[in-house]
Amino acid sequence: MYWYQQPPRNGLKLIVSSSTWSHNSYEDGYSEAKFEVTRQNTDYSLMTIKNVTPQDEATYFCAASDR
Secondary structure, three states, X not given: OEEEEEOOOOOOEEEEXXXXXXXXXXXXXXXXXXXXXXXXXXXXXXXXXXOOOHHHOOEEEEEOOOO
8 A cells, every 4th residue: 555645736645555564654754654554454554644733735645556
């Protein structure tokens, strides 16, 4: 599962990738302290944005892959 952020008038930025078999992998500039991802199984993932500020304004997307 991949989580992306798209700020206004900008392209997609990958925040984190997660899988059921390894730890979450955060991209530079993003952390679990701000973007907490939980994944209970292959069909369910939840990202929680903590301490939201105006700078967090964006559209957020998730994408799934079986690879």
